[in-house]
Amino acid sequence: MYDCLIIGAGPAGMTAGIYAKRANLKVAVFEKMAPGGQIVNTAEIENYTGYTKMSGADLALKMFNHTQEIGVETIFEEVIEVIDNGKTKTVVTSDNRYETKTILIATGTVPRMLGVTNEESFANMGISWCAICDGPLYKEKNIAVIGGGNSAVEEAYYLSTLANHVTVIQNLATLTADKKAIDILAKAKNVTYKYNSKVIEFVGSLGQLEGILIENENKEQELIKVDGVFEYIGLIPVTKMFKSLGILDEYGYVLANEKMQTNVLGVFSAGDVNKKQIRQVVTATADGAIAVQNILKYLEEWE
Secondary structure: EEEEEEEOOOOOHHHHHHHHHOOOOOOEEEOOOOOOOOHHHHOOOOOEEEOEOOHHHHHHHHHHHHHHOOEEEOOOOOEEEEEEEOOOEEEOOOEEEEEEEEEEOOOOOEOOOEEHHHHHHHHHOOEOOHHHHHHHHOOEEEEEEEEOOOHHHHHHHHHHOOOEEEEEEOOOOOOOOOHHHHHHHHHHOOOEEEOOOEEEEEEEEEEEEEEEEEOOOOOOOEEEEOOOOEEEEEEEOOHHHHHHHOEEOOOOOEEEOOOOOOOOEEEEEOHHEEEEOOOOHHHHHHHHHHHHHHHHHHHHHOO
């Protein structure tokens, strides 16, 4: 019987694991892929206190190494269901079942897809959701970035240092990223913008992406020849395994209070998976720390 099982090894989950282990809880963290969550796919992080500039992958590795140095158990299995037994909970993976007194959900989010013609055909074969992973493949080539928020703008600038030309496609009249990010991107001389436009089709043959067909607000279409596309159009919470618990809003985000408690006793949630205002590394780590402090209080009365 575990005191706490943490589902997800992003910044929130790993921070919670560290705090729980330091509090002498019997704790384990589940991760189905590489530890780090979305920061693994971030080229540079400049706003995490103590690090003026660091790649997301490096920060994720430092966090994971910290968990391992203090002995946090990490279970590399995919969680497919959580069962509320009342006082105890059962975590079901594809291979095993685990019993615990409390659950901390920290599954984060995954990138949203456009859902347009040929997108699935070119997924990871011309279409990417990770600039740091795949950007070097397009050195001195022409690429497009879809989106206008912080992720899109920041990664467009990173890609502009590699590619011959970057076309930013935004479905609104302006970019919606922070002013600093927009100002930095504006300095790049090889970036052009297509506002009030949307991608309606990915074009290519024999598994080779050749371009994107876009349409503006006047229904005028234009074919832009590109070698690669990077999509940054929002996020989807990873919560399908928690539907039976009744803790999700209409968009699939977890509803938790300021103590990271859900409406199910013994089930807590932290990080980007929560319905919240700001999704940043610093807020995720803070959520993880807050959650464990309240898990400790809950466990004091568990017996």
